Amino acid sequence: MILKLKRTPGIYLVGFMGCGKTTVGRTLADEIGWRFVDLDEEIEKAEGCSISEIFEQRGEPAFRLLETAALRNRVRSIECGQPWVVALGGGAFLQENNFELLSTKGVSIWLDCPFETVEKRIEGQSHRPLAKDPEQFRALYESRREGYARADYRIEVTSDNAADTVAKILALDLL
Numbered sequence: 001m002i003l004k005l006k007r008t009p010g011i012y013l014v015g016f017m018g019c020g021k022t023t024v025g026r027t028l029a030d031e032i033g034w035r036f037v038d039l040d041e042e043i044e045k046a047e048g049c050s051i052s053e054i055f056e057q058r059g060e061p062a063f064r065l066l067e068t069a070a071l072r073n074r075v076r077s078i079e080c081g082q083p084w085v086v087a088l089g090g091g092a093f094l095q096e097n098n099f100e101l102l103s104t105k106g107v108s109i110w111l112d113c114p115f116e117t118v119e120k121r122i123e124g125q126s127h128r129p130l131a132k133d134p135e136q137f138r139a140l141y142e143s144r145r146e147g148y149a150r151a152d153y154r155i156e157v158t159s160d161n162a163a164d165t166v167a168k169i170l171a172l173d174l175l
Contacts, residue, residue: 002107002174004152009034009083010075010106011174014093014151016141018121019113020162021087027162028169029085038087043070051089067092075105094147107174110151111165115141117157 005011011028013021022038029036040051043066047054054063067089078084092098093108102108115138148154155168 004104004107005174008075008078008105009081010078010102011085011169012093012102012106012108013085013087013111014108014148015090015111015113015157016118016144016148017090018118019111020121020157020160020165021111023162024111024157024165024169025085025087028166031166031170032085032175034083034085036085036087037074039067039070039074039092040087040089042074043067043089046070064091064095068095068098071098072101075101078106090144093151094144099147099150107153108151109169109172110148110154111157112145112148112154113157117160 011034013025013028015021022041025038026036028034043054043063044050047066049057051063054066071086071088071092074084074086078086088098093102118141119137153169153172155165155172157165159165
Protein backbone atom coordinates (compact mmCIF):
# COMPACT_ATOMS: atom_id res chain seq x y z
CA MET A 1 0.00 0.00 0.00
CA ILE A 2 1.39 3.41 -0.89
CA LEU A 3 2.14 5.84 1.92
CA LYS A 4 -0.78 8.19 1.12
CA LEU A 5 -3.24 5.32 1.53
CA LYS A 6 -1.63 4.19 4.77
CA ARG A 7 -2.12 7.63 6.28
CA THR A 8 -5.62 8.16 4.88
CA PRO A 9 -7.34 5.14 3.31
CA GLY A 10 -9.36 6.96 0.67
CA ILE A 11 -9.60 6.46 -3.06
CA TYR A 12 -11.31 9.36 -4.83
CA LEU A 13 -12.65 8.81 -8.33
CA VAL A 14 -12.79 12.01 -10.36
CA GLY A 15 -13.83 12.78 -13.90
CA PHE A 16 -16.56 14.15 -16.08
CA MET A 17 -20.20 13.20 -15.64
CA GLY A 18 -21.02 9.89 -17.28
CA CYS A 19 -17.45 8.58 -17.13
CA GLY A 20 -18.46 5.77 -14.77
CA LYS A 21 -17.31 6.98 -11.36
CA THR A 22 -20.27 5.48 -9.49
CA THR A 23 -20.35 2.17 -11.35
CA VAL A 24 -16.58 1.73 -11.23
CA GLY A 25 -16.47 2.90 -7.62
CA ARG A 26 -19.01 0.34 -6.45
CA THR A 27 -17.21 -2.43 -8.33
CA LEU A 28 -13.81 -1.35 -6.98
CA ALA A 29 -15.07 -1.14 -3.40
CA ASP A 30 -16.59 -4.63 -3.66
CA GLU A 31 -13.34 -5.98 -5.09
CA ILE A 32 -11.10 -4.58 -2.35
CA GLY A 33 -13.56 -4.88 0.54
CA TRP A 34 -13.89 -1.16 1.23
CA ARG A 35 -17.00 0.95 1.67
CA PHE A 36 -18.33 3.02 -1.24
CA VAL A 37 -20.11 6.35 -1.42
CA ASP A 38 -21.23 8.54 -4.29
CA LEU A 39 -20.89 12.11 -3.03
CA ASP A 40 -23.82 13.37 -5.14
CA GLU A 41 -26.09 10.64 -3.75
CA GLU A 42 -24.97 11.54 -0.23
CA ILE A 43 -25.86 15.20 -0.85
CA GLU A 44 -29.26 14.29 -2.29
CA LYS A 45 -30.04 12.14 0.74
CA ALA A 46 -28.96 14.85 3.20
CA GLU A 47 -30.85 17.62 1.38
CA GLY A 48 -33.95 15.58 0.55
CA CYS A 49 -33.92 16.63 -3.09
CA SER A 50 -32.06 15.98 -6.32
CA ILE A 51 -28.91 17.73 -7.53
CA SER A 52 -31.01 19.21 -10.36
CA GLU A 53 -33.42 20.69 -7.84
CA ILE A 54 -30.56 22.16 -5.82
CA PHE A 55 -29.14 23.78 -8.99
CA GLU A 56 -32.57 25.13 -10.00
CA GLN A 57 -33.66 26.38 -6.58
CA ARG A 58 -30.39 27.54 -5.03
CA GLY A 59 -27.91 27.78 -7.89
CA GLU A 60 -24.54 26.19 -8.58
CA PRO A 61 -22.59 28.20 -5.95
CA ALA A 62 -24.89 26.91 -3.18
CA PHE A 63 -24.50 23.38 -4.50
CA ARG A 64 -20.69 23.71 -4.48
CA LEU A 65 -20.81 24.71 -0.80
CA LEU A 66 -22.90 21.63 0.01
CA GLU A 67 -20.50 19.49 -2.02
CA THR A 68 -17.45 20.78 -0.16
CA ALA A 69 -19.13 20.24 3.22
CA ALA A 70 -20.09 16.67 2.27
CA LEU A 71 -16.56 15.96 1.05
CA ARG A 72 -15.01 17.33 4.26
CA ASN A 73 -17.34 15.13 6.34
CA ARG A 74 -16.41 12.05 4.31
CA VAL A 75 -12.68 12.82 4.58
CA ARG A 76 -13.04 13.11 8.37
CA SER A 77 -14.42 9.56 8.56
CA ILE A 78 -11.63 8.35 6.28
CA GLU A 79 -9.05 10.02 8.53
CA CYS A 80 -10.45 7.94 11.39
CA GLY A 81 -9.24 4.86 9.53
CA GLN A 82 -12.43 3.81 7.72
CA PRO A 83 -11.38 2.96 4.15
CA TRP A 84 -13.69 4.36 1.47
CA VAL A 85 -13.90 4.58 -2.28
CA VAL A 86 -15.56 7.92 -3.03
CA ALA A 87 -17.09 8.94 -6.37
CA LEU A 88 -16.95 12.73 -6.62
CA GLY A 89 -19.29 14.85 -8.67
CA GLY A 90 -17.87 16.08 -11.96
CA GLY A 91 -16.97 19.53 -10.62
CA ALA A 92 -15.91 18.68 -7.06
CA PHE A 93 -12.24 17.97 -7.75
CA LEU A 94 -11.96 21.20 -9.75
CA GLN A 95 -12.72 23.40 -6.75
CA GLU A 96 -9.30 24.44 -5.46
CA ASN A 97 -10.18 23.93 -1.78
CA ASN A 98 -11.40 20.37 -2.52
CA PHE A 99 -8.31 19.59 -4.60
CA GLU A 100 -6.04 20.78 -1.79
CA LEU A 101 -7.97 18.73 0.77
CA LEU A 102 -7.74 15.55 -1.28
CA SER A 103 -4.12 15.99 -2.32
CA THR A 104 -2.96 14.67 1.07
CA LYS A 105 -5.95 12.59 2.12
CA GLY A 106 -5.65 9.50 -0.06
CA VAL A 107 -5.32 8.89 -3.77
CA SER A 108 -7.24 10.55 -6.59
CA ILE A 109 -7.86 8.68 -9.82
CA TRP A 110 -9.11 10.38 -12.98
CA LEU A 111 -11.43 8.19 -15.05
CA ASP A 112 -10.69 9.67 -18.47
CA CYS A 113 -13.54 8.76 -20.77
CA PRO A 114 -13.85 9.92 -24.41
CA PHE A 115 -16.46 12.62 -24.97
CA GLU A 116 -18.38 10.50 -27.46
CA THR A 117 -18.82 7.77 -24.83
CA VAL A 118 -19.93 10.27 -22.18
CA GLU A 119 -22.38 11.78 -24.65
CA LYS A 120 -23.97 8.38 -25.35
CA ARG A 121 -24.15 7.50 -21.66
CA ILE A 122 -25.96 10.65 -20.60
CA GLU A 123 -28.22 10.93 -23.66
CA GLY A 124 -31.81 11.45 -22.58
CA GLN A 125 -30.99 11.93 -18.90
CA SER A 126 -32.82 14.95 -17.55
CA HIS A 127 -31.22 14.94 -14.09
CA ARG A 128 -27.90 16.46 -15.23
CA PRO A 129 -28.27 20.25 -15.08
CA LEU A 130 -24.96 21.00 -16.80
CA ALA A 131 -25.70 18.74 -19.79
CA LYS A 132 -28.78 20.51 -21.15
CA ASP A 133 -27.06 22.48 -23.92
CA PRO A 134 -24.96 20.27 -26.25
CA GLU A 135 -22.44 22.98 -27.18
CA GLN A 136 -21.95 24.09 -23.59
CA PHE A 137 -21.71 20.45 -22.54
CA ARG A 138 -18.80 19.80 -24.93
CA ALA A 139 -17.10 23.06 -23.90
CA LEU A 140 -17.46 22.09 -20.23
CA TYR A 141 -15.93 18.66 -20.94
CA GLU A 142 -12.93 20.26 -22.66
CA SER A 143 -12.48 22.94 -20.00
CA ARG A 144 -12.41 20.43 -17.15
CA ARG A 145 -9.78 18.06 -18.55
CA GLU A 146 -6.83 20.11 -17.32
CA GLY A 147 -8.22 20.11 -13.78
CA TYR A 148 -8.81 16.35 -13.80
CA ALA A 149 -5.25 15.84 -15.04
CA ARG A 150 -4.04 16.98 -11.59
CA ALA A 151 -5.25 13.68 -10.13
CA ASP A 152 -2.61 11.29 -8.81
CA TYR A 153 -3.41 8.74 -11.52
CA ARG A 154 -5.19 8.68 -14.89
CA ILE A 155 -7.12 5.64 -16.05
CA GLU A 156 -8.30 5.59 -19.64
CA VAL A 157 -11.87 4.30 -19.80
CA THR A 158 -12.06 2.17 -22.93
CA SER A 159 -14.94 -0.13 -22.06
CA ASP A 160 -18.47 0.01 -20.69
CA ASN A 161 -17.55 -2.94 -18.50
CA ALA A 162 -16.68 -1.56 -15.03
CA ALA A 163 -14.58 -4.64 -14.27
CA ASP A 164 -12.18 -3.67 -17.09
CA THR A 165 -11.62 -0.24 -15.54
CA VAL A 166 -11.29 -1.71 -12.06
CA ALA A 167 -8.63 -4.09 -13.36
CA LYS A 168 -6.66 -1.07 -14.61
CA ILE A 169 -6.97 0.61 -11.20
CA LEU A 170 -5.84 -2.54 -9.42
CA ALA A 171 -2.87 -2.76 -11.78
CA LEU A 172 -1.66 0.54 -10.29
CA ASP A 173 -0.75 -1.57 -7.24
CA LEU A 174 -2.04 1.00 -4.74
CA LEU A 175 -3.00 -1.52 -2.06
